[in-house]
Amino acid sequence: MRNRIEISITLLLMWSILHTSCLSGKPEPEETKEEPMEVKVAQTPPMGWNSFDSYGVYLHEEAAMANLEAFAEKLKPHGYEYFVIDAGWFGEFKLKEGTMYPAEKHALTLNFNEYGLLQPSQTYFPNGLQPIIDRCHELGLKFGIHLMRGIPRAAVEANTKVKGTQYHAQDIADTTSICSWNPQNYGIDMSKPGAQEFYNSLIDQMAEWGVDFLKYDDLVPYPKEVEAIANAIEQSGRPIVYSLSPGGNVDANAINSFKRANMLRVTPDIWDDQKGLDECFAAWRKWQGHEEPGFWIDMDMIPFGQLQLMSPKPNGIDGDESKGEIEKKIKDGELEDIELLAGKGWTRHSKFTKDQMYTFITLRALSASPLMMGGDLPTLDDFSLELITNKDVIECNQNGVMGSLVYEDDGIEIWNTPKKEGTGGWIGIFNRSDVSKMTSLSMADLKLGNTEDYAIIHDIWNNKQVNDLNFEINPNGVIFLEYEY
Template sequence: MRYFLVGLVFGLSVSMSAGAMKRPVESVLALTPPMGWNSFDSYGVYLHEQAAFNNLEAMAEKLKPYGYEYFVIDNGWFGEYALQEGTIFPAEKHAHDVRIDGFGYFLPSKVYFPNGLKPIAERCHALGLKFGVHLMRGIPRKAYELDLPIEGTLYTARDIAVTDPKENCVWCDYCYAVDMSQPGAQAWYDGLIRHVAEMGVDMIKYDDIVPHPDEVEAVAKAIAKLDKPMLLSLSPGGQVDPEAIDFFRMANMLRVTKDVWDEQGYIDACFLAWRKWEGKEQPGFWIDMDMIPFGELQLMSPPSEDASKTVLDKGDIALAGKGVHRVCQLTKPQMETFITMRALAASPLMMGGDLPSLDDFSLKLITGREMLACNQNGVMGSLLVDDGGLETWRTFEKGTVDQGWIGVFNRLDEPVSFRLDMTRLALMSESYHLADVWGGADISFGSMVTLQPNGVLFIRFKGD
């Protein structure tokens, strides 16, 4: 059995780059992990106006009472898509054209948002929620082709764009990278961020930007010039350089995983990321393990006519995201593990499934009182015991040394039974009150517990 020593860090000093902005804690956004809904898991990059309004109303009804506040439209909101004949479904993975204005700034798609985003942003704010959109790093290739001017300068898109394929996104070709050493480069980001803010946006999910700290800094500088708060989330995850943490902390959320879907392998990847990034969180900056793929997913990707394919395979047209229209494929124990991990890791809670059709079990998990309390406690748990396929992770409630939350995770594809004792729970005595969060009942030291494959025992503990 392996045990892990956990040190208490009483001070934190962050060395920022010369261009970085230090913000006093009281002025920082996201003092606790952000919570909201993002359209990608359920609608890919093809969210349309009616679905946006339907999910917005459902979010206000089902999630807002529990603290969820950011309503985020993912990539493609500016894409002029070709559609499958007689349907609203896309006929192409990425739009053959994007809609921009005379300075190259993105405008809402006429295909999927004929009335623009303003009515959605206004309704969002009227409901007491905040509005977010996805942006791709760089400047639209269309702006480069048209050689559009950089607002407020004598420069054009061709003066700042980087066309070298090695510097550009390999999975989405909407934009070229920006050479931040060129005059006009910062002005481009200043203007784009100002434009988005004027659309009523309160949060930006910036994609393809994590590997490019200079453009992270440019976006952060642009946001600092606004006269309104703007939450900044950085993507993609996967290959994230810990040495660039000072640049990443200019934002509020850092994706550290690739896209996460409804299969066990993605849960395993999140456990690895948790080990790697534990302790890097701080008020205003959170380690993001991606969206929560519960409920109905991939509503804009029709099933294949090929009967040999599963719902996790691509459809007849290979669209964005994993698989086709389906209900989350995780078992209930896997779902409990998934959300317990998000709670103990203090990861932002961004629901990904369709909200109007959300099932009761998924809703119960993402609105659980203790789960939310643990998550919003804002302290990433530590791995204390790793033995026989069971992992014990624990976090203390802030300001205490005798209460908090524990997760005992079964990392195996088979049931595991064990006796509940001080060693397994990494507690120094048996003088604690223990409550099984998902079971909804008190439990006692000495009890035998059986965890289902890839399941979890989520415990709220309090000293007597």
Template sequence: MNIKNINALSFFLVIMLVIGLGFVPIKINQGKKDQLNLAKTPPMGWNSFDSYGVYLHEEAALANLEAFAKKLKPHGYEYFVIDAGWFGEFKLKEGTIYPAEKHAVELNINEYGLLQPSKTYFPNGLKPIIDRCHELGLKFGIHLMRGIPRVAVENNTKVKGTEYFAQDIADTTSICDWNHQNYGVDMSKPGAQEFYNSLMNQMADWGVDFLKYDDLVPYPEEIEGIARAIKQSERPMVYSLSPGGTVDVNAIDAFKKANMLRVTPDIWDDQEGLDQCFAAWRKWQGQEAPGFWIDMDMIPFGQLQLMSPKPQGVKGDETKKEISEKIKSGELHNIELLAGKGWHRHSHFTKDQMYTFITLRALSASPLMMGGDLPSLDDFSLKLVTNDDIIACNQNGIMGHLIYEKNNIEIWKTPHTSEDSGWIGIFNRSAKKQSMSFSMDDLKLDINKDYFIYNIWKEREVGNLFFDINANGVVFLKYSNKLI
């Protein structure tokens, strides 16, 4: 046997041994496969912004993580997401952990301009939190801002693995309106893709499972660049786009590179937020698909804005504009308007608004991301966000459509994916109680079929279709054909 044949035989035997031992190099293919299988139903989890703004700290993060595992995980919630500010070396109010600035001027970055955990709020880094998250069988998420830190551009840090520098790729004319910490990245420049690759590789190395990417929706080139960076990292990560508000439907192809698309502004505990969700629902109904969900922001139930104690001289119901005017006039002193809306409070929603809010989220298949503080969460809020019918309707993954609109009453219907059954929400969009009767045709149900109809919030079978609906309230129905 000549040398060439021996080498060929050796190669064959090595390949057979590798296959026999199960050491087939499938990492890249498996990563691609897992990425395609992400978010087949609307993601469910917790995000820190409503309760901690951009000032979540280590102790609160760990407390919320343990409460998450106890209260939400048994009901299918899985993503624990730390929002913005985790990299900021905040100035603090003397003798407290409360921030003395809205957004940190000093950011913690490494030699490649990549953000690192704040030594102020995360003295032990994020690794203990990420590790504990995975130990509990949960998935870890983190917030990022579009672009590259301005401090990296000022220091002209090197783009990892390239001959390029931060100043070669930054678009210094592209700055977020409400957070000036970053410049945009010009994706036409050499080194731009490599910068995002290096950032996503760091996220993958840390064990990140979910990315909330902010200030990104108006920039399709960067949306696609980050999608490529996630793919090359070989770690499946749910990719969530923010913020919402004025979102261009015509850019849907770029948006579908991600798994979630924010279509509302920040939603808070007031009627304005509810109205914004209804408007977004109308605009985006039918755009959802397994792996791509229309996101209407977090659920502001429970304790909110824990890092923003109400200052002396503030009533608590003023707008930011009113507070700013009082600061300028000298009426208020030493007050910093912090991230988020308002001051520390329990959610201002009425119970009827809460019923409406969570029913809308279920019927619209919007991701269920709890926003309030979990250790202190009240029983009523917990009961709503863990309700079996809410979760079943939401995870059904069909964005309901409007079937009736009259006298400030809207009826939205979400059919089951595979059965002659589903869910219906009868919403009173007015500020006064209404009593109304409906027909089977109003509910778009076949009059020739015999249906079982159940009132979820009243916990009883429906005998007729006459309902008293409180102001800004809802009747939430589940229907099924008795023959199935």
């Protein structure tokens, strides 16, 4: 009986203490919170739209909203999800009088806050980026944005504070490290106190805005900053796809640093010409086999449709001149008042032939390169839309296997992408020459084994079953096959 009384008194005392604590406003002991589950991003090659091919670094609010709505209507039903605004969104550009067209290649004046963090341009985004970000999420899409490595040079001159620290911009900037093609920023010396904290503060701002995708430029040659930004993304707590640029001469020895990101650009900027296609094939050879879920080899955007809409062709220009030829004409006084803007060339529809377009999108499918459309979406032509939303292209691409070269002879290349799960796969027979080719191939050439080992071969672009391996392939054209065992 005594034991029961002692237990009752103990329970009464515990209840009294708890009740008094509640009445006095003292907090109850905190419950142990479970760590949030890690969200693994980019398990398949990301699919989306990037504004650079169509708007350079001059995308403005009206065009952004129009492309976002067109994205939701035309691309989202096919699995595209990332809407990415490229560089320039922070620039207070000088404009040609009475227009939205830029009068300078890169803005001399940048909008940044007291911590050196970039803010939306009042010139091109007078209502800020938040309405676009919010609308993107309302539509069930994900929002992406472009950043340049480092810290604005103007912020270093102003010696802005590094948020949450005792350090300033001049304490962390590497003033000897300046991008050769966009001098707006200094690099950051990651050995300096406050350097990581700056990147943390910048990525925290991106996370607060609701950014889901970061395209980070002028970064590939700087593995320490690649890793610093990866650390900043991880500490932010927001799942963000991390894309590295630029491509071109990429050091394969830094692959471990690159794999802290989700996409690695391995080509220069790719435009609507054969040179760009050739650069993609060269990169494919070098990087085949480096892909894995969460890390993809990126061959830049898809330059289909209307391009360079903010760069109308000036008087005195044919449109086919090289940059060097135009610079010479300006120097010689033949051309006046012309600013060579970001991107390549002037306002135009993609100059790819249909065969080049078939080759381009087949290459992207077989190589598992992220599908990032570059052309203007509201004005996109039907043929371009059919190619980028083709179900076989998307299925092959999202299979997530970078195909390998299995045959090469007399300008003909055969690339094979097996299915990751199950049997079968896809074949691309590319004519890399400028003349038509007649080919007569064997199963051994396709590396598919004996005839009895397969059930069917389907010609995707001609939509028919293949009964033999004799093909005529147009110049720079392709035969795209799916095979099943």
